[in-house]
Amino acid sequence: MAGSPRMQQLLDAGVEVVGSVGLRGLTHRAVDRAAGLPEGSCSAYLRTRLALLTAMTEYVSGRMADDVRALADVINQHPGDDERAVRETLNLFIGWLEHPELLVTRLELGLEGRRQPELAEISTAWDRQLRAIVTDVMIRGEHPEPEERAETLLAAMDGVLTRALREAPDRRREFVERSLQLLIFSLAGR
Template identity: 55%
Template sequence: MSPSPPVTTDLSPRRRQLLDAGLQVVADEGLRGLTHRAVDRQAGLPEGSCSAYLRTRKALLVALTEYVASSLAGDVDALARDLQGCPGESDRAVQLTRRLFQRWVEERELLLAKLELSLEASRDPELAELMATWRSRLVDVVDGIMAAQGKEHSAERAETLVSSFDGILFAALLKPRTARKDFLARSLQLLMTSMAAPGQG
């Protein structure tokens, strides 16, 4: 199983405050707006606070990528634990997954930062490695969920499912707020019942 990204519980309160502010800046302005000054303003801290912890913009990008990856991995691990309690219950699996995705879409800062950083990672090998660690972890978890549910599974099948999840999340962000819940429910039901077919054993 792939190693998990650095855990967010190890962060000092001030560092967490800065990274939460960075998430908000990226959600509002994209990576173009991510500067030390912008983070300080968002956090309500004196100018120079962010640069005291993260001296360069690259250090800020790396720390934010680790923070996003660790937060998402923690959510996925929690989902996996919940699903272990209902093996074979496909409807329950869809419901729990939809509940997580709905929270991600409603609390959109984390998801928007993940999308922005994924694009940046396509041009930055260091960020790409951090994102790959989180993605591999997600593929491992999804493969384990499919196995526990008695479904046909493989790493390739799980990776396809994860890529489809990415598309559903992005599409949900583009929907009117009132339409997102129904869209997620329909899309996940279709995807998870079609891709996670019963094993042929």
């Protein structure tokens, strides 16, 4: 994923840059400044903008997939406990929303993937991985039509997270909790 500690530092700085000024502000120099490194450090590791975008897409997708995998492990320990699934998912989403740079970066890189086939491949792999994780949770919980429900749930949760970013910070938790309850209970198929 990130490789060396220096690469990790650069990728974290890239997430900070995109999270604060957007993808248009992502330059090698901006990453160097955000990382507190001498000019030219980022370009020594990632020579082109495409290399930077590709590394960031892999990094962000990997970090978020790890979070979702950990969530699935907890939910799978209690199959069919939809209340717990709501609570654990809420905790993950609120964590992402309290420090939204990672989430914002994933959203921006996902949209950039529509114009950059190399990024689209990574995003497609990320989507397949998430669908597999959530489908497994649905199967273990003995939900009908697990693949279709997983796909719908993921699409809806993307929408909830995107909308939550536009909510005032003090309203996010309430909005996300209400939305997750509606989604999970309606898709549980019980």
